[in-house]
Amino acid sequence: MTVGPITAPRSRAGPVRYRGGRGWWAAAGIALLPALIPPVSLIIQVLGGGAALAVPSARLIELFANTLLLTSAVTLTAVAIGLATAWVTTRVDLPFRKGWMTLAALPLVVPSYVAALSLIAATGASGVLFEIPTPYGFAGAWLVLSVFTAPLVHLTIIPGLRAIDPATEEAATGLGAGRWRVFMTVTLPQLKPALVSSGLLVGLYTVSDFGAVSLLRFDTFTRAIYTLYRGQLDRRPSATLSLILMALAVVILVLERRYRSRATLHSRRPRRARPLLTLRSWQRGISLSMLATYAVVTLGIPILVMTTAVVRGLGVGQSVGSLGNEAVRSLSVAFLAAGATALVAFPVAMVTTRKPGRLSGWVESVVWGTYALPHITVGVAAVGFALQWARPLYQTLIFLIIIYVAIFLPQAVGSAQDSLRRASPDLEDASRGLGRGPMATLMRITLPLAVPGLLAGGALVFMSVMKELPATLLLRPNGFETLAIRIWSSTAEGFLTRASAAGLVLLVVSIVPLFLVMSRELSD
């Protein structure tokens, strides 16, 4: 998509922007309803039943410290990895560049419990790959969560990297700056908003993760919350703890907003294609081996571990079972949820980028606060909501998709915001000034500007839904077994062959839609 040069004179007589603002707020308000279900339901539960803390305060402080430590370590590492894979696959003239770009996004589809199981199977006394002690505790959780959440960064900043005006970098190069200096002083500052929102995606995902921290034995808030849900029928302690966790997420968000840069990112120059960098052969070698290492660690090891289990099982007469229906269900529900989330994300991204202020701050808090909740909390809260207020929706596919939207909205909002920040609002003013109606401006100017971000966000949501377990388990219609559910139930019952086969199918069927998105909109 290209945007033509703007020739209309800018009139600055008064604020003419967004007379359609009320419409955007209304749309954003409706879009926000799904995300409000879990927190409102939790608050009602705690207010109605009374707050109850089954956790002693010393333990609460320990959980708090552990959660913050893991969150910050994982965020920094994942941002570094994701920035590297995104830059190399967007900017450098590598063989099979689009293939690498897709591969670097794919680890997101590996459920964190599969990732952790792979690490455990690959290491230890009888490890498939390395006979080193399995890194339990902080090290293991940090490692697994960092490498497997890096695609959140990779996919979020690719549209940003491509939208940077080549002129700024060329000017710096022309003034004698080396490639590294250009990257640090010109490219990186322009990526800052995208890096911050992808950092939030990683950080708050880490807060909500259960699979990796439980299998690798690192105590976080979320692990404590799951333990309460499992061992107690009284829901108040887990609801109370979940609200504390949500408050923590909102605090992180408020801090982020206070220090958020207000830099203007949009350029009024026409966008043009940028030639790919040609690296020296040793630099190409390093780039390729870096990508290959990442692919081997995140995809190769799980595939090897799962294939080993399938081959061993088939050898002793186990069967893999039929997985076709599960694959179709997973793909179709993930596709619908990704589309719905992208649609809903658009007005939310509009009001939060074009109308910054207290109200849009609240909008962001709700959206991101829900994202940080453990999915079991969201699931239980949603069950409570549906039973009390929306009985016809209970255990229906529509409600399941609504809750997916509630959970994963930030993944689409983050990258849509970045796309919109890069598009000058002057374009929309110009369109209105030239006599286009608000609808035509929306369809012909605003929406196309947001499309790359919405698409990247949709891809993130797609992969996240493919692997989602706790909320799916509680909210799906009877008999709606997905691949993720199959992996979980087979693992729990000790059917290793079937669990591994389902894991392999999950990876394979995710590649195709992902590759299509990547090659259509995300690469040149």
Next chain:
Amino acid sequence: MRRLISLVLVGGLALAACGGSDAEGPLVVYSGRGEELVSPLIERFEAESGITLDVRYAGSNELAATLLAEGDETEADVFFAQDPASLGAVVELMSQLPQETLALVDPKFQDRAGRWIGTSGRVRVFIDNTADDTPLPATIDEVTDSAWAGQLGVAPTNGSFLAFVAAMILERGEDGTRQWLEALAATDPVDFEGNSPIVAATDSGEVAGGLVNHYYLLRLRAEGLGQNAENYFIPAGDVGSLVMPAGVGVLAATERPEAAQEFVEFLLSEETQAFFATDTFEFPVIAGVPQPEGVPPLSEINAPDIDLSGLADVLDVATRLVAEAGLV
């Protein structure tokens, strides 16, 4: 416009008609037992009875919590669960089973008021790595000996471990259980997410032993592993060898009590009981069905005498004690 309204009305009526014909719809089963184990049974039941089943699979505890939330409005007709604690949590929602059904199974393996009945037996064992020569514990208290320090696998957040702790509370009271849990915590056990990983870690030598249910080892052997581990049934007659049945109950709100009853009887039929013994390695609960291979007969296991109906009442206490002992 009028046509549109009438279309909506007709659609709504059709939906309402569907909603009203519940009695003709499938029998809804909430299954806390995995699809891998249950689906062969479901297919056979549907073929034999002509009744269609609609099964919701999830963890037994989650389903018990779901049933409590749904209350009388639940669409479930039958609850098929992994342990007496989850069944016990929802007894108020279940109706009494007929006497001739209850007579099939040892009263030890059913609710004291006959609202749920055991369908297959699962035994708590000490899983041992056979490559080392650590002396095996003769009682559940010897498990906390220093010989096992740092070498023992437990799953403190797992439902079957919590049910085992609940049984210990019924056996020796809250204080006695707290002492045992504190002694266990003092040995610095290695905690796992569930039974399967403990058995795998014992097999690989990562831990020397652990507290699990008996069939996970047999399951692992079916996958071609598990040669370095062995089930050991603690002989003292304490909760170390607790027999915990999986079981089934019929929801009182069901509109199809006959079909639900038919499913319960199907689970207790000789053919299904033999399936449990051969395919899931569990102990049959009715007389005359062969025992699973690779384990001693149920009669030789020195199981404690515990009123399983009381487990659900102390499950919250068990969770609290496990947390207070610092195990989670």
